[in-house]
Amino acid sequence: NVMLSWQKTAYHFQPEKNWMNDPDGPLYYNGWYHLFYQYNPDSAVWGNITWGHAVSRDLIHWLHLPYAMVPDQWYDINGVWTGSATILPDGRIIMLYTGDTYDVVQVQCLAYPANLSDPLLLEWVKDPNNPVLVPPPGIGLKDFRDPTTAWLSPDGDKWRITIGSKVDKTGISLVYETKDFIKYELLDGYLHQVPGTGMWECIDFYPVSLTEENGLDTSANGPGIKHVLKASLDDDKNDYYALGTYDPIKNKWTPDDPDLDVGIGLRYDYGKYYASKTFYDQNKQRRILWGWIRETDAEELDLLKGWACVQSIPRTVVFDQKTGSNILQWPVEEVESLRSDSFEFNDVRLGPGSVVPLAVDSASELDIVASFEVHKETVDEATAEADTGYDCPTSGGAANRGILGPFGIVVLADDTLSELTPIYFYIAKGTNGKAVTHFCADELRSSKAADVDKIVYGSKVPLLQHEKLSIRSLVDHSIVESFAQGGRTVITSRVYPTKAIGRAARVFLFNNATGLSVTASVKIWKMDSADIRPFPFDQL
Ligand code: FRU
Numbered sequence: 001n002v003m004l005s006w007q008k009t010a011y012h013f014q015p016e017k018n019w020m021n022d023p024d025g026p027l028y029y030n031g032w033y034h035l036f037y038q039y040n041p042d043s044a045v046w047g048n049i050t051w052g053h054a055v056s057r058d059l060i061h062w063l064h065l066p067y068a069m070v071p072d073q074w075y076d077i078n079g080v081w082t083g084s085a086t087i088l089p090d091g092r093i094i095m096l097y098t099g100d101t102y103d104v105v106q107v108q109c110l111a112y113p114a115n116l117s118d119p120l121l122l123e124w125v126k127d128p129n130n131p132v133l134v135p136p137p138g139i140g141l142k143d144f145r146d147p148t149t150a151w152l153s154p155d156g157d158k159w160r161i162t163i164g165s166k167v168d169k170t171g172i173s174l175v176y177e178t179k180d181f182i183k184y185e186l187l188d189g190y191l192h193q194v195p196g197t198g199m200w201e202c203i204d205f206y207p208v209s210l211t212e213e214n215g216l217d218t219s220a221n222g223p224g225i226k227h228v229l230k231a232s233l234d235d236d237k238n239d240y241y242a243l244g245t246y247d248p249i250k251n252k253w254t255p256d257d258p259d260l261d262v263g264i265g266l267r268y269d270y271g272k273y274y275a276s277k278t279f280y281d282q283n284k285q286r287r288i289l290w291g292w293i294r295e296t297d298a299e300e301l302d303l304l305k306g307w308a309c310v311q312s313i314p315r316t317v318v319f320d321q322k323t324g325s326n327i328l329q330w331p332v333e334e335v336e337s338l339r340s341d342s343f344e345f346n347d348v349r350l351g352p353g354s355v356v357p358l359a360v361d362s363a364s365e366l367d368i369v370a371s372f373e374v375h376k377e378t379v380d381e382a383t384a385e386a387d388t389g390y391d392c393p394t395s396g397g398a399a400n401r402g403i404l405g406p407f408g409i410v411v412l413a414d415d416t417l418s419e420l421t422p423i424y425f426y427i428a429k430g431t432n433g434k435a436v437t438h439f440c441a442d443e444l445r446s447s448k449a450a451d452v453d454k455i456v457y458g459s460k461v462p463l464l465q466h467e468k469l470s471i472r473s474l475v476d477h478s479i480v481e482s483f484a485q486g487g488r489t490v491i492t493s494r495v496y497p498t499k500a501i502g503r504a505a506r507v508f509l510f511n512n513a514t515g516l517s518v519t520a521s522v523k524i525w526k527m528d529s530a531d532i533r534p535f536p537f538d539q540l
Helices: 299-305 333-338 376-382
Strands: 018-029 032-040 050-056 062-069 080-087 093-100 106-113 124-126 159-167 170-178 184-186 192-194 200-209 225-233 238-247 252-255 274-281 286-293 315-319 327-331 339-350 354-358 365-374 407-413 421-429 435-442 456-460 469-476 479-484 489-494 506-511 518-527
Touching (some): 018 050, 018 286, 032 062, 032 080, 062 124, 170 200, 192 252, 200 315, 225 274, 286 489, 327 469, 327 479, 339 506, 365 407, 365 506, 407 518, 435 479
Parallel strands (some): 018 080
Antiparallel strands (some): 018 032, 032 050, 050 062, 080 093, 093 106, 106 124, 159 170, 200 225, 225 238, 238 252, 286 315, 315 327, 339 518, 354 506, 365 469, 365 518, 407 421, 407 506, 469 479
């Protein structure tokens, strides 16, 4: 029974049933984390978009609440679309979202909690002035959506938001200024634009500290701060970010490296990950990233199983002080509270061509931390002959052997390796003749099922001298979220094993390189279920 394998996840957030897409308006308030999300109450495919709502004390254990907003006004009757929260200094909460009107125009709308002293913020009021923004002249009526969290203007008396759009094929970010979130002024020019990138959905714009490990409030700016600009490209359904500098006087953001601009450079995640959004968690002074993880099976199967899509485990985001050229994403520490039985395998020597089973059964809910030592001299010597131009997506996957790769872990495998998902490194020769390390996830043999996508994902991962290679993988039935080098490169896979499920699921170490020995050390935890509970509930 093929459906057997497509169990719901154990600790990734998802509704009880039906379709979910983007995370909306995440915030921390009065002891609770709130997550809203794009939801179809009626079916496991997109439509009737409503705001689902859930709360948590720890970002991992959730309680489902009644819908926060439903499509019931002329300006959002075709969908209460994506939006963001802003917490004002006086404690008020502002929610801005996109409404899809009765005549299919995208407009921005304002909502707020009916009762700020209700810790669960159960009831939401749509402002009578809605819609507060309509597409400005020159902007397509269907190309104006997903307002960001607001930040303070340089003189501190107004708020700014940015909204994604496009002009011809150029992706743009419009900036508005407001005092009261009802009346707005469009600022001249764009915060940024990149030709050829198409419609920018779900823009995110936030500061990161160059020197501190903590996150920053969205309004922070000044020396020692860079700004991340992220756009979700409607055309290729991936989230691209870039680091740069924000000049609030000119209303311009400039990328550090024009070759790594938004939409053409770095991605948050090289697997399935889209429409993400951060918020500043004032509870723990960190910036937290949520992302939507789609299904990659056939739509008929989603309808059969009655649910589609999950949210990623929330990730902290910081500037990578070591490389200076990327951010680091890491699962929030609270996920570690689900760790139960642990298994350790130290100094496992992996000669060329080896596959080593690890004694862990029922391996479909795991937290894996693995490190790999390679012999630097071997790498230096062999690099000259190692394949140039290697690229995970076109590499043919982990079955293809090179001199210096692939090596890593195999998850969601059965005993006989008839199904398996390798997560691995592959060292190749870069264009400058030096070694480049790639981080890949290979779904090609992940499932016997026919109507599911099977892709090889991945990209380069920056490496400093004398650094060990490391992988962290969160395995949760059909999801594998993998982080290389502390979160410099991240890959989220959806895989649908039919045999490597339940008690039959196994994990292995492997080294399929022909010219390299690797020493691996691994710690694995089984993960408890997050026990996400429905409303009403007896106890808070
Ligand atoms: C991104 C997106 C947003 C829109 C929402 C509608 O996935 O298309 O641009 O607001 O989903 O559900």
